Amino acid sequence: MGLNDRLNDHANEGFFVENIENCRYNSSMIQNDMILSASGWRKVFAKSGGAEDKDSDIGETNRLLCALIAETFADYVLSKVKNDEPHVALGTDTRPTGKEMADVIIRVFLQKRIYVHFVEVASAPEIMAYSKELDGFLYISASHNPIGWNGIKFGLNKGGVLEGKETNALADIFREKCKASDAEERANLLIDGANLHHLKQVYANSSFHKLRAVEAYDKFIRGVITGIFNKKGQDAVFEAIKEGLRETPASIVCDMNGSARSVSIDKTFIPQCGLEFLPFNDTPGLIMHEIIPEPENMTRLADVINDLHADGNNNILIGYMPDCDGDRGNIVFFDEDAQTARPITAQEIFALSVASELAFEEWKKETLNEQGLLWRTQATFGKHAVVVNGPTSMRIDQICESFGYEIFRAEVGEANVVNLARQKRDEGYDVRILGEGSNGGNITYPSSVRDPVATLFAVLKMLTIRDYRRSDGKFCKGLFHIWCEKAGMSYRYKDDFMLSDVLSTLPRFATTGVSESRAVLDVKTQDKSLLKKRFQAVFTEDWSKHADELNAIYGFTGYEADITNGTKEVKNASDWANGNGGLKIRFLDEDGNPRAFIWMRPSGTEPVFRIMCDVMGGDEAAERSLLRWETTLLKKADGAE
16 A cells, blocks of 8 residues: 555545645644645644644654655755765654654655754754754754644755755655655654664754854844854844943733743843843743734734733833744734734835835945945845745835835745845845845845744834934934935934834835735635636626726726736736736826735645735725635636536
8 A cells, every 4th residue: 555545545634635735725634634835735734633733643644744745855865965874853843743754854864864953943044054064954843833733844055945846845755755656655664763862862962953053043133133253243233232222121021921031041042242132932832822923913922912011011012923934923912002012914015124224234334334244235236136935015115215226026935036036146136135025024144034023123124223423523313314315204203113014104004914814815726827717717808897886986997917927927917827927907097007916826834825915005995805806706707617
């Protein structure tokens, strides 16, 4: 019996699906589908098949799957690395199934003569920073998915996950392994044949490798926050932050929700930077509530911040909540104007991070370059860009325009955005910041993964690096002053600004939140190219009927369709049938400028179909109306004969 047959015989333990296109898009099947995407391979690994099951047992079938996954990646590393014994970092987030999955993978790696740096629980940015010193990494996590899920991310030593084409090639190899008639026997031999003495050594050395990983991450994040790679330059930036904090102290609150960040650098690094750090729910593995860091799950964080303010803490109060692997952490802050704590939406925090980092580059050029503290300046590059995914709000376009930066878009998926940024750097662009505004969090060069500490310090740099006069009498503008001038809003600047003042200067858009129920559709059509072809037909027909109405109500005089697949974007595409890629319809005014867009794509990490809308000017009624229109047309296309 092949492993595919065995998997189908053990539906209660989850079974392998050859590709996402074969997934059945309904809630009853979520527990049974294994999704293979550039962002990671994921399924429910709890033996029961329950997405919310907190049991650590993964069951025999999932153990066999882990063995074949490990062999697939081990063979890949051995083909890429010329060492006789490649060194690979292995770690987990805090999901209960992680330990058993790691044990299987360690055994297989030992059989394949790979030296395992087992760091046990680590955040994703931590293990990826550490892997830059090694030959690669395998990380066990399902990011923001429910607790019964788990998955695999892997990469070499570039500090990020493999490119999509590499992951797809590995997925093909893995499928073939599962189909083989001797798959079960082979997997068992891989598991049972490990040298037990070497296995004990891996576990005995884990605390040493964990310490090395934390040290590597601490060193690396300083380069990420400053964009400078000499200690003197880094110290100058952190001293500027500390100087600002002496004038306006800040307290950082973190709802760790039992995540991997509870044993990462946060508790030591953040206080070293002059900040009061107040974590809670910080017992590793004690996941107290839903994992995804969206506003509905950040109410506890807001409550703690409100209580701190009520108890007399008059510092700037900022909080963050990471997901389970700690590569994402959205923000809550105490709004002095509203006198309550409130979350910053995913699109808004990404926009704030971009505005801050681009202003920071200007500040460094003006204040640090003449001191010889920069390894390069903006003048080193002829071109500057920000790279984002397709559904990132157009507010980013306006911020980039203010600084004279170009913007490039990839398909949804962290790997797609990271690899497009690499391509643009190879073409001579300076790409300081990139990311997926639709999901929150930013990726700040030289990092290749989202990091809540990078997001937090993007906010803090904007708040703490303020106007000052140097000892030689030169006046230096702070980041918020620079942003206001670049955006043509010098009149909005004031010396005693707060975070709410900064947020009020960002471009105003109304944007569908990724976690909203109306942002997810259940579609029956398995062939997504066919679905989009039908959508193109019903959309163009409906547009021709209601063009005058759309012009009168919204000022739309035309539209263009953009498609994204991997790192490639095609603007004004004539054929919208691009498989599982992203499709965006931009609505144009009489001058040809985009005023809004609707977007769609099947998820690569969950068996759902995602939609959204983005409208300039913050018109929430228009956003709701256009999203309903998109939903109606998609349902019509989905039901077409």
